[in-house]
Amino acid sequence: MFGQGLLKGLAITWKELFTRKVTVQYPEEKLPLPERYHGRFELDVDKCIACGLCANACPNKVIQITKEKVGKKQYLTKYVMRIEYCLFCGLCVESCNKDALKFSHVINMNQYYRDKVRLVLVDRPAPEALPEEEPAEPDAERPAAARARSARAEVAAGKAPGKEG
Amino acid sequence: MGENIFTGIAAGLRTILAGAGVPPLASEFIVMLVKLVAVIVFVSLNVIWLVYMERKVCAYIQCRIGPNRVGPKGLLQTVADVVKLLAKEIIIPRRVDKVVYLAAPILVFVPPMMAFAVIPWGEGMAPIDLNIGVFYVLAVASLSTIIFWMGGWSSNNKYSLVGGMRVVAQMVSYELPLVLSLLGVIMLTGTLSITEIVNAQRGTWFIFAQPLAFLIYFIAGVSEVNRTPFDLVEGESEIIAGPYTEYSGMGYAMYMLAEYGSMMVISCMCTIMFLGGWLAPFGWTFLPSWFWFFIKVYAMIFIFMWIRWTYPRIRVDQLMAFGWKVLVPLSLANIFVTGVGMYIYRAIGW
Amino acid sequence: MKTQTYVLNMGPQHPSTHGVFRIILELDGEVVVKATSVPGYLHRGIEKLAEARTYTQVIPYTDRMDYLASMLMNWGYVAAVEKLMGIEVPERAEYIRVIVGELSRIASHLVAVGTYSVDIGGFTGFLYCFRDRERVLDLLEMVSGSRMTFSYFRIGGVADDLPPEFFPPLEKFLKDLPSLCDEYDGLITGNEIFQARTKYVGIITPEMGINYSLTGPVLRGSGIPYDLRKVRPYGVYDRFDFEVPVGKNGDCFDRFVCRIKEIRQSARIIQQAIEGLPEGPIMAKMPKVIKPPAGEAYAEIESSKGVLGCYVVSDGSPKPYRVHFRRPSFINLGYLDELLVGWKIADVIAILGSLDIVLGEVDC
Numbered sequence: 001m002f003g004q005g006l007l008k009g010l011a012i013t014w015k016e017l018f019t020r021k022v023t024v025q026y027p028e029e030k031l032p033l034p035e036r037y038h039g040r041f042e043l044d045v046d047k048c049i050a051c052g053l054c055a056n057a058c059p060n061k062v063i064q065i066t067k068e069k070v071g072k073k074q075y076l077t078k079y080v081m082r083i084e085y086c087l088f089c090g091l092c093v094e095s096c097n098k099d100a101l102k103f104s105h106v107i108n109m110n111q112y113y114r115d116k117v118r119l120v121l122v123d124r125p126a127p128e129a130l131p132e133e134e135p136a137e138p139d140a141e142r143p144a145a146a147r148a149r150s151a152r153a154e155v156a157a158g159k160a161p162g163k164e165g
Numbered sequence: 166m167g168e169n170i171f172t173g174i175a176a177g178l179r180t181i182l183a184g185a186g187v188p189p190l191a192s193e194f195i196v197m198l199v200k201l202v203a204v205i206v207f208v209s210l211n212v213i214w215l216v217y218m219e220r221k222v223c224a225y226i227q228c229r230i231g232p233n234r235v236g237p238k239g240l241l242q243t244v245a246d247v248v249k250l251l252a253k254e255i256i257i258p259r260r261v262d263k264v265v266y267l268a269a270p271i272l273v274f275v276p277p278m279m280a281f282a283v284i285p286w287g288e289g290m291a292p293i294d295l296n297i298g299v300f301y302v303l304a305v306a307s308l309s310t311i312i313f314w315m316g317g318w319s320s321n322n323k324y325s326l327v328g329g330m331r332v333v334a335q336m337v338s339y340e341l342p343l344v345l346s347l348l349g350v351i352m353l354t355g356t357l358s359i360t361e362i363v364n365a366q367r368g369t370w371f372i373f374a375q376p377l378a379f380l381i382y383f384i385a386g387v388s389e390v391n392r393t394p395f396d397l398v399e400g401e402s403e404i405i406a407g408p409y410t411e412y413s414g415m416g417y418a419m420y421m422l423a424e425y426g427s428m429m430v431i432s433c434m435c436t437i438m439f440l441g442g443w444l445a446p447f448g449w450t451f452l453p454s455w456f457w458f459f460i461k462v463y464a465m466i467f468i469f470m471w472i473r474w475t476y477p478r479i480r481v482d483q484l485m486a487f488g489w490k491v492l493v494p495l496s497l498a499n500i501f502v503t504g505v506g507m508y509i510y511r512a513i514g515w
Numbered sequence: 516m517k518t519q520t521y522v523l524n525m526g527p528q529h530p531s532t533h534g535v536f537r538i539i540l541e542l543d544g545e546v547v548v549k550a551t552s553v554p555g556y557l558h559r560g561i562e563k564l565a566e567a568r569t570y571t572q573v574i575p576y577t578d579r580m581d582y583l584a585s586m587l588m589n590w591g592y593v594a595a596v597e598k599l600m601g602i603e604v605p606e607r608a609e610y611i612r613v614i615v616g617e618l619s620r621i622a623s624h625l626v627a628v629g630t631y632s633v634d635i636g637g638f639t640g641f642l643y644c645f646r647d648r649e650r651v652l653d654l655l656e657m658v659s660g661s662r663m664t665f666s667y668f669r670i671g672g673v674a675d676d677l678p679p680e681f682f683p684p685l686e687k688f689l690k691d692l693p694s695l696c697d698e699y700d701g702l703i704t705g706n707e708i709f710q711a712r713t714k715y716v717g718i719i720t721p722e723m724g725i726n727y728s729l730t731g732p733v734l735r736g737s738g739i740p741y742d743l744r745k746v747r748p749y750g751v752y753d754r755f756d757f758e759v760p761v762g763k764n765g766d767c768f769d770r771f772v773c774r775i776k777e778i779r780q781s782a783r784i785i786q787q788a789i790e791g792l793p794e795g796p797i798m799a800k801m802p803k804v805i806k807p808p809a810g811e812a813y814a815e816i817e818s819s820k821g822v823l824g825c826y827v828v829s830d831g832s833p834k835p836y837r838v839h840f841r842r843p844s845f846i847n848l849g850y851l852d853e854l855l856v857g858w859k860i861a862d863v864i865a866i867l868g869s870l871d872i873v874l875g876e877v878d879c
Contacts, residue, residue, distance in 0.1 A: 005705035006476070012702045013226045013475040013639060022228045022646050034653075035678060036660035059572035089575035089666035094674060103660065227642040323523045327545065327860065393636060394708050402531040402634050403861045475702070477709045478636025480861045481545055 033105045038088040040106035043079055043121040047100035050076040057095035060085045068126040079122035083109060171455065172289050175200065200292040204281050208426060215425040215466065216243040222470045246418075253414035258321065261411065265319035269312055270412060270419035276309040277426035284433045285359055287443045287455030298359035299351065299438070303344055306389070306430060309423075310336040313398065316420070317408035328407020331481060332398045335388060338488040339395075343385035345496035349378040349503040350438050363442030370441040377499045379439045381492055386431040388488070390424060392469055394476040397484060432465035440465075520548050523860075527556045531634050531864045534874030538855070540863065547863060550855035552848060557878040565838040570596050570670055570805040573838060578664035580842060581876040583626050586612075586619035586655070587818040588876075589668035591840070594749065595825035596670045599812035600805070607795040608672035609751045613788045614685075615658055615667060617781040621692075622651040623819035624774045624781075627732075627871040631771055632703045634868035635712050640703040647695050650688050657681045670805055672798035682789065692782045696775055704772060713768035717854055717866035720765060727850040730843050731821025732773040733870055737765030743817035755787045767869035774871070806833050820844045820871060842879055844872040 024031060033039070050067040051074075062085050066078035093101050111117045175196055182192035217232065217240065224231025232239030257263060283298040285291035295301050310333055317329020351357060353374060354365040372379045388395035398407045406412075409420045436442055440461045443454035479487070526537035535556035541549040561580060565573040577592045578585040590612060597604060604612075629644025652662045657678055659667035667674050703709055719729065724737045734741055742759040744752040760776030762769025809831040815824045821843025828837040847870050855863055 002707055005701075005707045005710070008701045009475045009703075009706050010471065012698055013471060016228060016639075016643075017222075017225050019228065021225070021230050022649075023230055025230070025233070034657040034660070035680075036657065036675065038660040057572070059568050059575055087575045087578075087664065087666070088661060089578075089664070090660060090674070091571065091575070091666070223638075227639050228646050229642070323521060327523075330544075396636065397861075400636070400861070402636060403864050405530065474639045476637060477632065477703075477706060477712060478861075479708050480712055480859060482859065483711055 033107070037103065037105055037107075038090055039104050040109050041081060041093075041119060041121065042102055042104045044100045044102070045076065045079075045122050047098045048076050048079070048122075049098055049100075050074040051097070053095045053097065054092035054101050057091040059089065059091065060087060062086045063092060070126050071129055075126045076122055077124060077126050079120070081119040081121065082117075083119045084114060084117045170453070171287065197292070201282060204284075204286075204292055205278055208278065208281050208429065209422075211429060212422045212425040213243045213247065215428070216246075216422070218466070219425070219470050219473075222467065223474045226471070226474045250415050250418040255416055256411075256413045258411055260321045262319035262321070265315050266411075267416075269316035269319065269408075270416040272315070273309065273312045273420055273423040274426060276305050276307075276312070277423060277430045279305045279308075280430045281433075283359060284430075285363065285437070285442060285458075287453065287458055289360075290443075290455060291360060294360055295358065297357040299347060299357045299362065299434075302359075302430070302434060303340075303347070306427070307336070307340050309427060310340075313408050316412070320408065320411040322411050324404045324406075324410045325408050327404050328398050328400070328410070331400070331404075332391075332408060334481070335391070335395065335397060335484060335488075338485060339385045339388040339492070342381050342488065342492035342496045343389060345493065345500060346375075346378040346381035346385065347434075347438055348496075349375045349499050352500065352503050352507065359437055359442075363437055363444065366441040366444060370439060370444075372439040375439065375499070375503070377495065378503075379435075381496045381499065382435060382439065385488075385492060386435060387469065387472065388484070390427045390431055390469070392424075392428070393473040394479050395484060396473075396478055397481055400478060402478075428466060428469055429462065432462045432469070435465050436461040518543065525863065526553075532867065533630065533872055534877075536867075536872065536874055536877070538851075538863065538867070540855075540860070542860070545859045545861075547855050547858055547860070550852045550863070552851050554845070554848065554874070554877045557874045559879070561879050562838050562840065565835055567834065569833045570807070570835060573835065574668060574670075575664065575666045577840075578666055579875055580840065580879055581623070581818060581820060581823075581844065581873045582663050583873055584619045584623035584819040585663060585665045586615045586667060587623075587816065587823065589666065590616055591814065591816045591818065591823040591825045592827075592838070593668045593670055594816055595812050595814035595827045596805070596807065596835075598814045599807040599810060599827055599829055600670070602671050602799050602801070604672055604750075604799055605796045606751070606793045607676075608797045608799075610788050610792045611673050611677055611797065612668065612750060613752065613755070614677070614785055614792075615655060615665075615673075617785045617788070618651050618655055618685075619665075620819045621778050621781050622648050622655070624732075624778050625651070627774050627819075628699055628703070628771065628778075631868045631871070632699075632709075634864045635703075635709055637703060637706070637709065640699060643695075643698060643702065647692075650684070654681060654685055654688065657684075669798065671801045672796070676797050677792075685785070685789070689782050689786055693779065696779055699775055704775065710768060712861070713771060713865055713869070714766055715764065716767045716862050717858065717869060718764060718766045719850065719854065723850065724765065727846075729821070729847050729850060731817070731819070731847065731871075732770050732777065733821065733847045735759065736762035736770035736773045736869075738762055738769075743815055743822055747815075749814075749816055752784075754791065755784045757781075757784050757787075767865050770869040770871075804833055806831065815841070818843055820873065820876065821847055840879060842876045844870075844874075844876040845879070848872055848877060 050065060052065050055063040055065050062082050064080045065076065067074045067076050093103055178196050178199060179192060182195060221231045232242035235241040235245045257266065280302045282293050283291055283295050283301055313332040314329045317325045317332060350362065350371050353371065354362050356362060391398040400407055409417055412420065436458060443458040445452065445454065445457045520541050520543045523540045523542050525540055526532040527535040532538065537553040537556065539551040539553065540547050561576050564576055573592060574589055577588040580588045625644040625648040629641040632640030655665060656662050658681060659665035719733065719737050721737045721739050724734045724739060730741065738761050740759045740761050743749065745759050757780045760773050760780065762773050807829040809829055811826065811828040813824060813826045815822050822841065823843055824841030826839040827835055830836040851867065851870065854866055858866065
């Protein structure tokens with residue numbers, strides 16, 4: 001009969017009028033993020049061996065690594081991600097053999113200025129000589145790493161963005 | 166209780182004016198002015214509330230919460246929107262017909278506002294009790310066609326033009342069944358006075374005496390206010406916003422608010438003609454008459470909204486076909502049946 | 516009386532062209548006399564970009580083609596490279612691919628159904644579909660970490676195993692899905708106004724469908740049961756029991772209904788895939804650097820919009836020499852100009868919506 005579908009539609013919307021609402025009030029109420037969520041990157045500097053696999057894995061050349069040779073080992077002095085070009089595909093995290101680069105659950109990476117978007121994970125001078133596994137050493141560099149990891153990452157000194165593509 | 170608040174205020178005003186030595190004619194004029202201003206202010210506030218109500222109803226139907234940030238429960242959302250729109254620049258595209266383009270959004274509020282002059286908000290609460298009230302409302306309401314067309318034509322935009330053409334076609338076609346469906350009621354009561362029509366429903370509401378007319382009136386009414394499923398004029402998925410496409414800021418807001426104004430007119434008329442106006446159902450007179458009137462009007466408005474957020478839009482040729490091939494013949498048949506029925510009733514002496 | 520036609524430029528900024536698609540309509544009143552579609556506003560040169568990337572690095576770019584069904588886009592590309600290298604994908608990986616691929620298809624069809632409802636003018640159906648699509652996206656987010664651009668497939672397998680917390684919500688979703696589909700059917704499909712708007716509108720005859728090499732629900736709506744999963748099963752699709760829904764008249768309504776029916780069928784496939792999910796590795800034995808031998812390969816999969824083909828040419832280096840995608844949305848659009856003639860403006864939207872295009876894929 002003509003009109004049956006019309007009435008059924010009305011019945012459905014009437015029912016939905018009283019069902020529980022599915023939206024959440026965002027800033028007050030947050031949905032849990034899954035374990036594998038691709039949020040902001042974090043780098044465990046102590047684990048990083050500055051091998052550069054992540055920089056090679058990146059399809060967009062987002063990751064820029066500067067390293068210096070200290071003694072026999074490569075020492076990571078700067079780890080900058082040009083997040084504005086990042087696809088968040090996770091290939092870099094996957095390529096990391098030492099489990100140093102990881103995704104965190106930080107989602108608010110928005111900035112007011114484009115040059116502030118750049119994510120500086122490590123920015124530190126190379127020491128004269130690499131101390132042999134001394135517990136005192138990390139104290140000196142921890143604050144630097146922590147500062148770099150904080151939300152308002154400092155802008156890397158003008159490094160010209162590489163050619164896109 | 167509360168039944169005579171508003172009539173009491175008017176009477177009080179008259180006494181005060183008489184006490185101040187104002188001649189009766191001037192006093193009547195002042196009272197009338199106060200009434201009309203009160204109605205305009207009241208309707209404007211109501212329209213603002215209706216926008217909020219629409220958003221809430223729509224949100225609840227769509228499993229959302231809707232506006233809830235500005236003011237308690239988001240009640241001030243529309244106020245904030247209106248303030249924002251007032252502050253926005255009114256963009257006048259280069260090749261528009263400026264006078265008509267700017268006049269249209271101002272004039273668009275006039276027809277619904279004029280219609281409200283004769284609506285009885287409660288027992289004895291019509292600002293003007295015309296003896297041809299129904300006729301007046303229909304005549305005034307049909308004016309809005311030309312105002313939408315003004316907007317559509319002057320914008321010099323093809324989407325607006327298509328929208329404007331649709332307005333004229335749609336409103337003219339649906340005016341006819343709208344009026345014809347009311348004829349049944351007018352035949353039963355033999356009057357065009359709104360007050361008398363309401364009083365004639367003390368026995369049965371005309372929705373029961375004239376169910377077909379009610380249905381036709383409702384469908385044509387939905388079409389008259391350009392709401393889904395007959396929102397071809399706006400038709401946002403096809404022609405962007407129809408006649409309003411080029412409008413920005415308050416110009417656009419006026420159109421939107423006027424839409425709610427006309428929706429109220431249609432709902433008020435529906436209440437008056439078919440739902441017994443201010444009469445309380447089942448003799449529940451513990452609530453004042455104006456309160457009943459509002460309950461009925463808002464129930465009608467809710468149904469408008471409910472339908473809007475359920476149905477898709479019909480196509481322009483289907484709209485025309487439905488109007489001319491279904492609604493007009495049906496309303497004519499209704500008049501015929503009403504006439505025959507009245508004759509028979511009279512013959513058997515009821 | 517002499518009348519004049521006029522040109523209406525629909526798009527690229529238009530609410531219902533599903534993105535930045537442009538149609539130049541020549542109209543006589545409201546009736547279309549001539550239509551010229553102008554795609555290309557979202558062209559990013561993904562095929563060219565792929566030539567400067569290693570084989571693995573192309574995967575995130577395929578996400579950006581049909582961003583509503585990224586998993587399936589991944590699959591098309593990965594299948595071609597695997598074919599080129601002759602890799603046998605482990606069974607568990609194939610099953611995982613089926614699960615996430617079908618979930619992606621459901622998500623894509625939900626968008627198609629919802630946006631079609633809004634094209635016809637019913638806004639509420641859109642939000643119901645998106646409400647339920649959120650659940651699919653939540654599931655896929657658990658698997659891949661992203662909500663739309665998953666980059667979950669890898670050459671030789673998938674990036675990660677399915678997490679254990681993935682299964683209970685998936686089961687619940689599959690249980691709810693039939694009733695949700697009933698809700699769409701009740702609200703949208705069963706509505707007489709909707710039927711009046713879509714039935715016998717924009718009819719594609721089976722012959723024309725084949726001649727224009729249309730695929731996916733657009734072709735199946737015309738009554739041709741051509742579904743790669745059935746006619747030329749790839750992966751492990753030959754092990755599942757499902758039907759290929761077809762339409763009768765080839766009108767907008769049939770194409771629309773086909774999608775809802777396919778959602779139900781996808782749910783069946785996922786159910787069977789979960790039950791049959793074998794243990795084992797999720798990646799084939801892969802060399803450290805993916806360097807396919809010189810040569811070329813073409814692989815096809817059934818994406819939500821139709822047959823997604825991927826053609827990869829290798830010159831033996833770690834970067835592809837040439838990658839080409841046969842994008843179903845783009846090819847389905849080929850018939851649009853002819854299809855639109857004689858219909859009204861409102862039907863233009865209805866017909867375009869029923870083809871279910873995604874501009875990321877059309878323009879690539």
